[in-house]
Amino acid sequence: MKIHNFNAGPSILPKQVIKKSVKAVINYNQYGLSLLEISHRSKDFEKIMEKTTNLVKNLMNLNEDYVVLFLQGGATLQFTMVPYNLMKKEAAYLDTGIWANNAIEEAKKIGKVRILFSGRKKKYVYISKNYKIPDEVDYFHCTSNNTIVGTQMKIFPNTSVPIICDMSSDIFSRKLNFCKFGLIYASAQKNVSSAGMTIVIIKKDILIKTQRNIPSYLDYKIHIKNKSIFNTPNIFSIYTSMLTLEWIKNKGGISIIEKKNKEKSKLLYNEIDRNNLFENKIYKEDRSNMNVTFFLKKKNLKKKFDDMWKKENIIGLEGHRVLGGYRASIYNAIPLESVQVLIDVMKEFERIFS
Structure with a gap:
């Protein structure tokens, strides 16, 4: 039975990645050990870390100014x-969604935060481009893709201030000049791996000397010095990341993945805009290619629509509990076929109930 998985995270992974991961869990090395049993200080794991790090840098075209960490604790x-x-x-921070706002609230506990834009009053349906980053701030923080509402930054500013970006839900989904960022972080359970690991990419020269007494686990310099094994890392998630990045590379790299993602999202947005029974509330220029949110115009038809898409083995289409409605998360691994099944259901639903 073919399942069409639109979950927002943990989300769909490439089938070959799952198969290889299962094989590694059963029998990974010449001693018959499971991947789950090998030491994080073994030669086996050293090879995994080295290969995964090189794949991140190669796919993102990062130079030696950058270091890649694999940490825990999510975004x-x-x-x-x-x-x-x-x-x-x-x-300086942009408040473009709930997760961006959560980042702001945590930063306020440590220092002063200047909010350059907040979309909260308009329910985060757009992202302003008319903000100016002050030269005197220590860094500028943004969230590239907002999974709950379904917005995505299409343009990133040019500034001498270090740009810090939460790319949890769209990393490796589109080609960007990643070298313009000072730090990128992304929890793994969207486009990269299973939950439990976070990629942190740091341009080394942005790490400052501070009078603050940083707890050891929160200190990037300690993690860099210890090569991501200051504490026992999530070996399984890092290994699955390696397999997923290999899959992206074998597909032709990020540029090819981006082309397919644009094709999928365009088809789905076109159907939402065309269909008399559905609507998307996001400004068109800010629509996410990863998380497509939409709503029924007639709420009394919800049960009937839910019955139809569930009958076609679609899962994970419910909107976030804060927002409601529907959300199709069309990450890298979801095939065009699954998007087309959803579109066909929406067309049939319109035919019956319009």
């Missing part, structure tokens, strides 16, 4: 680690 821990390590007095 949520990075909301605290970023200001702990980079804020001297004040930082």
Whole structure:
């Protein structure tokens, strides 16, 4: 039975990645050990770390100025680690969604936060381009893709201030000049791997000397010195990341993945805009290619629509509990076929109930 998985995270992974991961869990090395049993200080794991790091750098075209870390705690821990390590007095933030707002609230506990734009009053349906980053702030923080409402930054500013970006839900989904960022972080459970690991990419020269007494686990310098094994890392998630990045590379790299993602999102948005029974509330220029949100115009038809898409083996289409409605998360691994099944259901639903 073919399942069409639109979950927002943990989300769909490439089938071959799952198969290889299962094989590694059963029998990984010449001693018959499972991947889950090998030491994080073994030669086996050293090879995994080296290969995964090289794949990240190669796919993102990063130079030797950057270091790649594989940490735990999700993006949520990075909301605290970023200001702990980079804020001297004040930082600038964009408030483009709930997760962006959570990052702001954590930063406020450590220093002064200047909010350059907030979309909260308009329910985050757009992202302003008319903001100016002050030269005197320590860094500028943004969230590239907002999973709950379904917005995505299409343009990133040119500034001498270090740009810090939470790319949890669209990393490796589109080609960007990644070298313009000072720090990128992304929890793994969207486009990269299973939950439990966070990629943190740091341009080494942005790490400042601070009078702040940083707790050891929150100190980027300690993690860099210890090559991501200051504590026992999530070996399985890092290994699955390696397989997923290999899959992206074998597909032709990020540019090819981006082309397919644009094709999928365009088809789905076109159907939402065309269909008399559905609507999308996001400004068109800010629509996410990863998380497509939409709503029924007639709420009394909800049960009938839910019955139809569930009958076609679609899962994970419910909107976030804060927003309601529907959300199709069309990450890298979801095939065009699954998007087309959803579109066909929407067309049939319109035919019957319009």
